[in-house]
Amino acid sequence: MTYPGATRPSVDGVSLMVNAGELTVLLGPSGCGKSTLVRTVNRLVEPTAGTVLVDGTDVRTTDPIALRRGIGYVIQAIGLFGHMTIAQNIGIVPELVGWERTRIDARTDELLERVRLDPSRYRNRYPRELSGGEQQRVGVARALAVEPRVLLMDEPFGALDPVVRRSLQEEIRAIQRDLGTTIVFVTHDVDEALRLADRIVVMQAGRIVQAERPEQMLAHPATPYVAELLGTDDVGRRLALLRVRDLMSAPDAAAGPAELDAEATLRIALGTLLTSPGRVVVREGTRIVGAIDLAAVRAALAG
Amino acid sequence: MSYLLAHPALVATDLATHAAMVALALAIAFAIALPIGIAIARKPRIANFVLGVLGAIYTVPSLALLAILVQLEGLGFFTAVTALVLYAQVLLVRNIVAALRSVDPAQLDAATGLGMSARERLVRVEFPQAFPIVLGGIRIAAISLIAIATVAAWVDAGGLGVLIFDGLHQDNVAKTIAGSLCVALIAIVVDVALRALERRVTV
Numbered sequence: 001m002t003y004p005g006a007t008r009p010s011v012d013g014v015s016l017m018v019n020a021g022e023l024t025v026l027l028g029p030s031g032c033g034k035s036t037l038v039r040t041v042n043r044l045v046e047p048t049a050g051t052v053l054v055d056g057t058d059v060r061t062t063d064p065i066a067l068r069r070g071i072g073y074v075i076q077a078i079g080l081f082g083h084m085t086i087a088q089n090i091g092i093v094p095e096l097v098g099w100e101r102t103r104i105d106a107r108t109d110e111l112l113e114r115v116r117l118d119p120s121r122y123r124n125r126y127p128r129e130l131s132g133g134e135q136q137r138v139g140v141a142r143a144l145a146v147e148p149r150v151l152l153m154d155e156p157f158g159a160l161d162p163v164v165r166r167s168l169q170e171e172i173r174a175i176q177r178d179l180g181t182t183i184v185f186v187t188h189d190v191d192e193a194l195r196l197a198d199r200i201v202v203m204q205a206g207r208i209v210q211a212e213r214p215e216q217m218l219a220h221p222a223t224p225y226v227a228e229l230l231g232t233d234d235v236g237r238r239l240a241l242l243r244v245r246d247l248m249s250a251p252d253a254a255a256g257p258a259e260l261d262a263e264a265t266l267r268i269a270l271g272t273l274l275t276s277p278g279r280v281v282v283r284e285g286t287r288i289v290g291a292i293d294l295a296a297v298r299a300a301l302a303g
Numbered sequence: 304m305s306y307l308l309a310h311p312a313l314v315a316t317d318l319a320t321h322a323a324m325v326a327l328a329l330a331i332a333f334a335i336a337l338p339i340g341i342a343i344a345r346k347p348r349i350a351n352f353v354l355g356v357l358g359a360i361y362t363v364p365s366l367a368l369l370a371i372l373v374q375l376e377g378l379g380f381f382t383a384v385t386a387l388v389l390y391a392q393v394l395l396v397r398n399i400v401a402a403l404r405s406v407d408p409a410q411l412d413a414a415t416g417l418g419m420s421a422r423e424r425l426v427r428v429e430f431p432q433a434f435p436i437v438l439g440g441i442r443i444a445a446i447s448l449i450a451i452a453t454v455a456a457w458v459d460a461g462g463l464g465v466l467i468f469d470g471l472h473q474d475n476v477a478k479t480i481a482g483s484l485c486v487a488l489i490a491i492v493v494d495v496a497l498r499a500l501e502r503r504v505t506v
Contacts, residue, residue, distance in 0.1 A: 044416055069418030079413030083431045092427070093417050142417070152416075 002048045010036040012206040014050075020149075023176050023183040025193040027229070028203035034186045037203070038152050041184065042071045054150060069097055072143030072151035072181070076158045078135050080127035086112070086138050087123040093145045111141035115171060133164035137171070144175070153185045157192070169195055190230055194218070194241060202226050215241045238301060239266035247300050248282045248290030256281045262289055266297060273297065306466075306477035307484065314466065318485050321462035324380065324455060325448045328387030333441065336392055340399025341425065350400055357393035365390075365454045373458055383455030383462070390451055391444040398440020402433035435505040442497035449490045453482070 002009040011033040018024045026034035039045040040052050043064045052059045059067055080089050090111055091104040099107070109119040115137040127135055136156060143151060153172075157165040173196060176183050187193055193200050194214050201211040202225075210222035218238045221227035231237060245262040258276040260269050262284045272280060273294050282290040307314055343350040360368075368386050376382040406429050414424040456464030466482030469475070 042416060044412075065418050065420050067418075068416060073413065073416035075409065075412060075416070077407075077409030077412070079407070079409035079411075081410055081414070081428055082407065092419075096418065096423065139413075 008206070009048075010206055011040070011047075014206075014208050016201060016208060016211065018182060018184055019199070020182050021180045022198040023173070023185060023196055025197035025200050026184065026186045026203060027188065027190065027193045027197075027200050029188055032203040033206040034203050035154050038154055038184050038186050041150070041152055042068045042073060044068075069093055069146065070148055070150070072148040074136075074139050074143045074151070074153040074156045076155040078127075078132075078139045080135055080138055080142070082127055085124050085126060086117075086130070089127065089138060090142045090145055092142065097146060099146075107145060108141075111144060112138075114144070114175065115141045117141075131164075133160050133168065136160060136168060140168075140172070140175075144179075144181075147179070149182060151181050151183045153183060155186050155188070158187070158189070165192070172196065191237075194230075194237060202229060235301065236267055239270060239297075242266040242297075242300060244269050244282055244292055245290075247296040248292040249296065250290060251281075251288050252279050252291035254278065259283050260292065266300075270297070306470075306475070306481040314481060314485060317461060317463050317465050317482070318489070320380075320460075321449070321452055321464075321486070322489060324383055324460060324462055325387065325445065325452050328384045328448055328452075329391060329441070329445055331384070332388045332391035332395055332444065335388070336395035336399060339392075340396045340403065343396075344400045344403035354393065354397055354400070357396055360389050361393045365451055366457065369454065369458050378459040380455075380460045382458050383452065383460035386455070387448045387452060391448055394444040394447060395440050398443070399433070399437055402436035402440070403429055405436060406432050435501050438497065438501045438504065442494060442501070445493050445497065446490050449486060449493065453486060 014033075014037060016037075026038060028034050036045055040047050041054065041059065043059055046060075054062075054067070054071070080086075081092070084092070087105070087108045090108045094104045094107060108123065112119040112122055117134060117137055122130075122134075122138075127138070130138065139156070143153075157168050160168065169192060172183070172185075175181065185196060197214050199211060200214050200217055202209045202217070204225055210217060210226050212220075212222075215238070217226065218230055218232050218241065221230060221232050227233075242265065243262070244260050244264050244266065247266070248262065256278075258272050258280045260272055260280050260282050262282050269280075269292070273292070279291045279293045281288055282292055339353065343353050365386065368389065369382065372382045372385055376385060410428055410432075411424065414428045419427065452462050453464035453467055455462050456468050463482045463485050466485070467479050470477070470479030470482060
């Protein structure tokens, strides 16, 4: 993909298969072509060469309007329509595709609840009355309105403060888990990528450097650039991706007295493991489900 | 003031003609300016050229423009209306272009990305937000035309210019003042009314 007047392509020689139902993160510095690449999917950018397939169909053979209505789109600048209420913003695509009024209203309330905004409080307010985080919640709701199977998110949380960003990241993971939406998510924030991604695609100067599961990429960066970008020597990052459940072995009568929750990340669990002389009991609620010790962590990091 | 009180019917007729001339010219001018503005708003080079041409028309002195139009259309009301339509173009088109360009680019990107056609985007996103600024352009054009329309008396089009120029010819200061006062008065009334409307529609 080369822009008119550009001396080199913004995106070049890219071949990427995005798995259905997964959250794929395009990661890289500004200007690496990740936004351009994602915008070829809904034809906001037309490639000068090459093909983009959605569900096996070349997007160039699909009417761009119909294509875009079937693909959710969330951008960093949010872009809520300032003269429309929150409900009108969320209901715009259903309205364009001709849903009944009652169905649109019901769907709007459902979506507001989905993004944790009380419908009775937010429905009739205007975007300018909302905080940035609330606005982007509406942005996400608007993108999901007609249940798209694909959702494109271009640095959606880049302008939000860390606490709000964390909460929206969790929301997106939950939505993706519940609805099975295929999400392509653009970011330059490594921690965000590691937290969200089923698969990370690292881009550099318009090319894909590595596409891999986060824990695999941290363990085996393909190039020094990937290693540096991800900070693979930061053990804490790797530990944050591992859960106690993944590393525990069968319950052990000799373990204890220290206990850990099965869902805790290793980053949280490490303190307990370091201060306990023997094996630690792993619980799931009140039930004992396993045992874990430092050796298991060492083995996981070595692998 | 004395002339106004002495001949209310005469003044009223001229005032009605004046208002009708401006209103008709403004309506026609807007109907022409709107499609031009939409067509050129997102094409900076063409927009500069078109606005340059319209600006040049605006700089032609009104008497000279009327003299040219009389050659084409003869004397009368519609010749004056034609001149006013031409003068209003640059004011209206410039404002329509500025209004459309003022719409937040993120909203345009979102509108397109969500699957709005160019027409849907224009009607649902661009127009509603551009409207207050467009209205500002209409107000400025209306006030300019109210003033310029006095010259229409030269081509036998009627209006308040008749009072002003007759007063000058007849050395009747009261008559000239009456005409001038009426022009100022409708300009002020239109300005206040359209400003109020602008405030109401501003989102």
